[in-house]
Amino acid sequence: MIKGLEISGIRGIKKGRLDNLAPFTILVGPNGAGKSTVLDTLLIGSCQPVGDAVGRAVSRRSLSAHTARDFFYARDTPAKISVWGTVERTCELTWQAQPDQSIRERLEYQKKWYPFSQISCNVVDQKSKSQSSRTGFGNDNSYVYEYDGGPVEYVSTRLLDTTQDLPLDRLYSDLVQQGRRREMKKMLQEVIPHLDDIELLTDENNRPSLFLVDENEKAVPMALAGDGLVGFARLGFTLLTRSEKLMLIEEPEVHQHPACIEKTAIALRNAVRQGMQMVLTTHSLDLIDYLLDGANEDDLGKMKLFKLVLKDNELLSSYLDGPEIKQERQTIEEELR
């Protein structure tokens, strides 16, 4: 389990530290408080290969072009991430406008758009094993990476953004292969009352697509069933099939109806009960209420809610333990409403 992290020089965070992370950590705070950056740094700080994690952290914010340079608080100053817990690692990241030759060649081979740039990351773990990675970015934030050095200690980590993760058909295939189809169907039926089945169909070009079939045999592409439902399905598919030890989730409630948020809370809680460490960001009081409503003493003991604030570019936080979250619901409401 990851118990804490220290960040310096990433995005808007000049420095910051979060201590005593719990098996189920909830991050709240206003927009721009640094919640998503905490998830990105946990991904880079804990998982392997680091170059891929850096690529994912940068490319998932693709609203503007060439965002690798904005990953740093100051481009000419290296950023640093330290995490501790079951693994202890320190990562130093630097940005360069001109990628190394091998990275540039790969970007050119893949016909990525100029301008290119590169983020290099050196990781050292507690046993002094190190790995150097280089992640090259095209103008559209797509990336390639390479690394050298031996394997370093890591935690299998996944960063889940329910609005833009793996395609549903791919996730569904994993689900079926792992024998969890009925479980997922039951979960979906609780939020789609007339759902009879889920089918993976192909179009005229043999491209797979996931369909919801109702009691009248009417099939609707899941992608058209609404963003909230797609997000819920993506979360459900992922939690049922993945074996990662650390799951980082960006606002799982996005676009969801309160009934769907309730099922999301159940899915999240069950994943933690099965041993997954969860760190999620949220702006939803409904989600927090549902998480508290169904929580037993053991669940509460595993929960911690951090309120984050960015003050003069320093990440500041204050936490509530599980039972305190219940007690302080009113002040949480003030924060979120």
Place this chain on the structure above:
Amino acid sequence: MRFEVLCEGYHDRAFWKGLLLHHGYEECRKLDGKKIAGGVYGYRFKDKHSLKVIPCGGKPEIRKKAIIRLRQLDIDPLDHLLINLDPDSEDYSDKPCRDMVKGLLNDSSRKYKEKNGHFLLENRGDMTTISLVVWGTRASGGRYLPGQQTLERLVCSAVLTNYPERGPAVGQFLKAEPHGGKVGPKQFAWSYMAKWAGDRGCEDFFNSVWEDPKLAHTLENLLKETGAWQSVAEILPC
């Protein structure tokens, strides 16, 4: 300036409401751009002071709430935190309450200094003052006042001072109770309240005592006698 008062219950909250409105504060539903939620009451004095009165639901809950509030000072700074307690003892003493505050400050791992009865905490370059307000009165009221030192004793004492004929009437009324149940601070308060604030309810009784100039004057004097006013005055507009 940002102030907060942690009090035990709704009657304390009502008493604070009367006190604050009497001293120039105005009620508000939003502070610092955030809606006041739950049982918290919000007040503002011009654009200078904002204040929240937070009922915690008893002494142990105040302790828990204060520990959490101290933890939050980094992200939500405060100029002054008042911790408001009933000593519940027969004699007036703020020592047990003071010890409780020291205990929770020690538990919070925050460094503090004591100055003129207040606790001063340095917080990222700013200063937060923690003060104690302990209800009760040193006035002797004999059988016409509750024995326990509480908000009820303070209020009943002020009423008795200004309307002494009410004392024997209350004594007689309580004595005549057919079931002979225990007579505690609440029973005294409800009896002093009878008729005068009957249609406004008990909470309004604790609030409306500040609307009577004679009672307000006496209450201030009683609080000055115990030293509690020294802390109250810290959050009042000059």
